[in-house]
Amino acid sequence: MTVESGNIVRIVCDDDVVLGGHVWRGATPVCGAVAINCATGVLASYYHYYARFLADRGFVVLTYDYRGIGMSRPERLRGCGYRWRDWGEKDFDAALQFLHQQAPNLPLHVVGHSFGGYLPGLAGHAALIDRMLTVGAQYAYWRDYAARRRAALFLKWHVVMPAMTALCGYFPGRRLGWLEDLPAGVANEWSFRRARMEMGHPRRQRMEVQRRFAAVNARIVAICVEDDELGTPAAIRRSLAYYKNAKVMEAALTPADYGCDRIGHFGLFHARHSGDFWLDTLLWLRDGINPWPDRRFRCDAGV
Secondary structure, eight states, X not given: OOTTTOEEEEEEOTTSOEEEEEEEOOSSSOOEEEEEEXXXXXXXXXXXXXXXXXXXTTEEEEEEOOTTSGGGOXXXXXXXXXXXXXXXXXXXXXXXXXXXXXXXXXXXXEEEXXXXXXXXXXXXXXXXXXXXXXXXXXOOOGGXXXXXXXXXXXXXXXXIHHHHHHHHSEEOXXXXXXXXXXXXXXXXXXHTOOSSGGGGSOGGGHHHHHHHHHHOOOEEXXXXXXXXXXXXXXXXXXXXXXXXXXXXXXXXXXXXXXXXSOOTTTGGGSGGGTTTHHHHHHHHHHHOOOSSTTBOOOTTTTO
């Protein structure tokens, strides 16, 4: 195995669904372990450059695809029954335990992008997490979208997506050029998300879901990018509010901070940021130092 390619692994969930992923190792001594949680409909391979970057600097890194996506896609997506919540309750929980087994004596950290920064609170073993870095982390409640784009995004994700899902039996995101294909359960949980996330769960499970979030005591640096139309301050704070016992620090970043015109929802994981943002994240993941102190979200940001 080399850090250039990573080592292909299989992660078995408690319901016997098998996830595909990679473990990345590089420089020694090893200072910690990092699980990278993808955004919805984004392949784990999108984060491989960042995973290699972290491995080269002393981390054991796990990248993996959620059930229904990429290396974890079944032969037939239609009718598979996978749900959005499964990605946290089953997939991330299994990935976290797998990483703990790979690096049993190392602090465990999570880098979560978009929905990937929200779902750790759904996992039963999230108490293993020492630190989290979240980027645009939210669960897609439509009223939190940036005001200038809210109508268009509502039409796209909450009208067209459920309609196409009903027609095809899954969401054909790749055919539309929007994102990867999604299981119907995932697409519909996104499309019909309510203001209170627990309302999307059966009544008998709602208190348990909130208890799991409250059990997370990790330290969290939550990043909001000024021109992110999905991960607005309101969206991120709505998600963070469930982490009642975590120590949360906000970091409001702008494209100008990194000498560019646009970052948006996805840009920080592009390799062009290996010499700036990626280096900044090392301070938090390796040393526990927030590289963006005094950068709380502005109430009017992202409108």
